[in-house]
Amino acid sequence: MLVLPVRRLVLALCAVAFSGCSSLTPAEGAGGSPVPPTQTGLPGGFSVLEVPGFAPSVFYSPRGTSVHPLVVASHGAGGNPEGECEYWMKLTGGRAFLLCLRGTPLDVRYPSAYYYRDHFALGRELKAALSAVRQQHGARFAKGAGLYAGFSQGAIMAVGMIPEFGAELPHLVLIEGGFDYWSVPHARKYAKAGGKRVLIACGTDGCARKARKAAEWLRQAGLEAQVAYAPGAGHTPGGAVMEEVSAALPWVVADSEAWRR
Numbered sequence: 261m262l263v264l265p266v267r268r269l270v271l272a273l274c275a276v277a278f279s280g281c282s283s284l285t286p287a288e289g290a291g292g293s294p295v296p297p298t299q300t301g302l303p304g305g306f307s308v309l310e311v312p313g314f315a316p317s318v319f320y321s322p323r324g325t326s327v328h329p330l331v332v333a334s335h336g337a338g339g340n341p342e343g344e345c346e347y348w349m350k351l352t353g354g355r356a357f358l359l360c361l362r363g364t365p366l367d368v369r370y371p372s373a374y375y376y377r378d379h380f381a382l383g384r385e386l387k388a389a390l391s392a393v394r395q396q397h398g399a400r401f402a403k404g405a406g407l408y409a410g411f412s413q414g415a416i417m418a419v420g421m422i423p424e425f426g427a428e429l430p431h432l433v434l435i436e437g438g439f440d441y442w443s444v445p446h447a448r449k450y451a452k453a454g455g456k457r458v459l460i461a462c463g464t465d466g467c468a469r470k471a472r473k474a475a476e477w478l479r480q481a482g483l484e485a486q487v488a489y490a491p492g493a494g495h496t497p498g499g500a501v502m503e504e505v506s507a508a509l510p511w512v513v514a515d516s517e518a519w520r521r
Contacts, residue, residue: 306345309359311389315374318345320358321397329405329518330357332429334382334414337375338366347497348409351506357401359393361385376413379420386425402518404454407431410438411497426453431512433505435461435497439471447481457484459512463493463501486511
């Protein structure tokens with residue numbers, strides 16, 4: 261019922277704010293200069309992960325055979341997993357597996373733009389992608405060290421479905437979204453499932469004000485929560501917001517030995 265309004269809103273934003281989402285290319289990361297694409301059209305070091313029943317995800321595997329944490333990322337409406345994976349590659353420096361969810365194509369006019377229909381659809385895609393990637397790399401995933409990250413719509417939709425994945429993804433980073441949808445009972449579900457720490461990063465005043473209240477509810481539920489704010493940065497994951505996320509990331513995963521290797 262809500263899919264059509266969401267899609268129309270995203271199309272309007274693409275047409276007005278970005279002069280067409282077709283300008284977004286797989287090689288344009290949110291956090292800086294682009295990474296040269298390979299012959300597959302993906303940035304170097306990345307691969308396509310086929311996900312049964314869904315569009316392919318983008319995946320990065322650290323070299324070698326050692327164990328590493330897993331980061332799962334969801335982009336904003338009109339974004340794409342290639343850019344999201346590049347963003348988290350810059351933040352993790354190749355120390356973690358990266359699994360970036362694609363979502364649903366937005367419109368034929370914008371071939372590089374995707375969105376998530378709702379949190380149910382995002383949850384189903386996450387479950388299918390995790391199942392697919394575990395078959396190939398599961399033995400190398402550090403247990404209890406996973407991190408889920410979402411920007412804008414990817415953060416908003418994550419809140420509704422993340423409790424189910426608390427054991428595997430106990431660390432949560434929400435950038436410019438997801439602050440409106442917490443309650444103490446909902447946060448307790450995430451904590452009970454294994455959730456540990458939540459970072460809400462903001463570049464707008466509205467996000468920061470609401471995030472502080474959400475952080476209170478998260479703490480009341482037994483989770484550790486922190487708000488990072490880059491005043492005046494705007495609704496973006498990049499620039500000063502990315503610097504805040506980078507500075508706070510060690511706190512987010514401080515309980516995990518796997519992130520200190």
